[in-house]
Amino acid sequence: MTDSQPAIRLTxxxxxxxxxxxxxxxDLEIAAGEFFSMLGPSGSGKTTVLRLIAGFEQPTSGSIELFGEDVTKRAPFDRDVNTVFQDYALFPHMSVLDNVAYGLRVRGIGKKARTERARRALASVRLEQMADRKPSQLSGGQRQRVALARATVVEPKVLLLDEPLGALDLKLREQMQVELKQIQRDLGITFIFVTHDQEEALTLSDRVAVFNDGRIEQLGTPAELYERPGSRFVAGFVGTSNLFDDARSQALLGRGGEHSVRPEKLVVxxxxxxxxxxRSAPGTVVEVIYLGSGIRTVVDLDAGLRVTVVAQNDRRALAAGDRGDRVHVSWHDADVVALASAPPSSEADAAASVA
Incomplete structure (x- = not known):
């Protein structure tokens, strides 16, 4: 974040x-040089906000500012932003170099200058040796980097990314998360990233806006959202939470209202x-799930609540209990998070469900 003027201001x-x-x-402000993610389920409004910023949709009301300039009514080509889509949309008949240089060609940049800039853009994503290949000769991760080079070669003030990693397999997606963050740091421009994958948002972002029903449910750093979710929806959608309603909170936590405790904060x-x-509560082990790096234990507490405990894979976790065993689940008061009162969300409940 290098500029006091917000890169994007939505009002x-x-x-x-x-x-x-x-x-x-x-209402939202996104800082210059920030890696900002908009996270939420399908239909939550995050992609529509991205399309409004890009100019692909016109708002019913409100305004969009780009570095202090009102661009609400400007056409997409008249906004200093660029977009990377999930399908990359590379031209199959063009070489990688020509794909990257295409935006410069449209802007009337001379052949020598656009070739030099395109080669620099390919070098920024470590693909300069692939310049003469066709997109069909590249892997999914390489095509994604070509799309990034093509989007950044025109030096937009803001880069919009609409679930660009969604088509990649798990291993490649994890690798590209690291590369994408490094590319953003090297370029120093504002990235606005749309995803429904909470782990992806937490991994990449400086800040995250969690969307629900067209509104921002909570805005904060990844640590703030995970450690201190502000609502039942955020607690259930961003990671997995054990949710305590008012009656269970009073019986088990010694306080009223709705509360959340993350699975890794519990011990069996x-x-x-x-x-x-x-505090501790007795219960019966319902299921033990081996995750490789960890052990997930599902326990039915005698108080009438099913909770999930996640522990690192070590001797203590492996010895914690088997199905049908009587155990105690313990936690520290400091790890209990009070949630704002709100109507229960069926999507949040589904995300929080572990059984």
Missing amino acids: GLTKEFGAVTAVDHV TAEPETGDGV
Whole structure:
């Protein structure tokens, strides 16, 4: 973040499609040089906000500013932004170099200058040796990097990325997450990234906006969202949470209201743990799931709540219990997060469900 002027400022941004409100009065500022993610389930409004920033859709009301300039009514080609899509949209008959140089050619840049800039852009994504190949001769990860080079060669102030890693397999997606963050740091421009994958958002972002029903449910750093979710929806959608309603909170936590405890904050033991701020509850092991790096244990507490415990794969975790065993689940009061009162969300409940 290198500029005091926000790269993007959205004020009262609203988009209606007939009777459906896809974006509902969104106010948001995104800093210059920030890697910013918009996270949410399908239909939450995140992609519509991206399309509004790009100019592919016009808002019903509200405004969009790019570095202090109102671009709300400008056409997409008249905004200093560029977009990378999930399908990359490379021209199959062109070489990699010509694909990257295409935007410069459209802008009337001379052949020598655009070739030099295209080669520099390919070098920034470590693909200069692939310049003469066709897109069909590249791997999925290489095509993704070509799309990034083509989008950045025109030096946009903001780069918009619409789930660009969604078509990649797990291993390649994890590799590209690291590369994408490094490319953003090297270029120093603002990245706005849309995804429904919470792990991807947490891995890449400086800040994340969690969308739900066309609004921003919570805005913060990855650590803030995960450690201190502000609502039942965020607790369930960003990672997995054990959710305690008011009655269970009073019985098990000693306080009223809705609360959340992350699975890795719980411990399964044969005997209750003790200490200042430590609470324990008896229950029965329902399932033990081997995850490789960890062990997931599902326990039905006697108080009528099913909880999930995730522990690192070590001797203690392996010895924690088998199906049908009587155990105690313990936690520390400091790891209990109070949630804002809100109507339960079926999507959040589904995301939080572990059984």
